[in-house]
Amino acid sequence: MSSLDGLLNARPTKEVWQEVCLRLAELDEEELAAVAPRVLSWPAQQRPMPDDDVPAEQKAFGPVALDARGRLLAHTAPDGRVVIREADGGAVLAAAQTGLTDVNALAFAPDGAALFAVGGAVEGAAVRGAQAGPAARMLNLDPAPDHPSLTAGALVRSAELPGELDAASPFAATSTRAVWADRGPFAFVASDHGSVLFDSVGRTLWAHPSGQIVSFTPDGQAMVTVGESIDAWFLAGLAVPERTGPGAADRTAGAPR
Known part of the structure; x- marks a missing residue:
């Protein structure tokens, strides 16, 4: 018991907490009942969190995404970084800076070879404290x-x-969505004053003057919007068709077809 008393007087690091667990497993019922109040009174806010030993730039923060085979896990980290880990075990495989003010949604490519990060950016740079436009x-x-x-x-x-x-608004933080369909990745961003769906080259495919709540179907073929009404939209019908030949370079979303 004396060694356990000493551990409970120490700073509750990850190693100390593991040793306490081992000592508790060796106690009989009476000894466990006697020491339980001390263990329970150990300051909860000082108990080590699972990511205590994880570098700050790799700590989980914000949205997550799994690849189609369930082998890769992507999550955001502070300051707009994205981290990819092994889903089984959590080993960090790679990380990169997105340059986005906020990263609010992630989507893997079907083959797991790419990741689409959606959020906001101010004038092309990650700057907090100012209005951020939809970006990916x-x-x-x-x-x-x-x-x-x-x-x-x-x-x-x-x-x-x-x-x-x-x-970068609170509304956008919870309503932004990303999906990777057969036609590629799509981003949906909404705030109190508007909603927009755009593709991987920035073409606006759908917009609404108010904040909408959206969910994509599991196969990524359609999105359902919820506002004053509930509507379903097939992404293939919203996508700007590809054109070749004269005038193709002048093609913009919303232009007459």
Whole structure:
């Protein structure tokens, strides 16, 4: 008991907490009942959290995503970083900076070779304390066995916005969505003053002047919007068709078809 008393007087680090658990397992019922009040009174706020030994830039923060095979787990970290881990065991495979003010949604490519991060950015840079426009970043994963890496692509911004849409607002933090369908990744961002759906090159495919709640179907083929009414939209019907030949470069979302 004396060694356990000493442990309970020590700072409750991860190692101390593990040793306390081992000592408790050795006690009989009477001894366990005697020491229980001391264990329970150990300051809860000082007990080690599971990520105490994780570097700050790799700590879990915000949304998460699993790849289709359930082998890769992606999560955001402080300051707009994205971390990819092994789902079984949690080993960090790669990390990268998105450059987004807020990362509110993530979606893996069907083959797990890329990740789509959606959130907001201010004038193309991650700046807090100012209104952020809807933005996204594609991150490509190189699964090299010796040194996996995550490479960020260009910043993608929605071409057309419905009013003053603040992608860093509390509304956006809970309503932003990302999905990777057969036609590629799509981003949905909403705030109190508007909602927008755009693709991986920034083409606005759908917009609404008020905040909408959205959910994508499991197969990524449609989205359901909830506002004053409930509506379903097939993404294939919203996507801007590809064009070749004269005038193709002038094609913009919302242009007459």
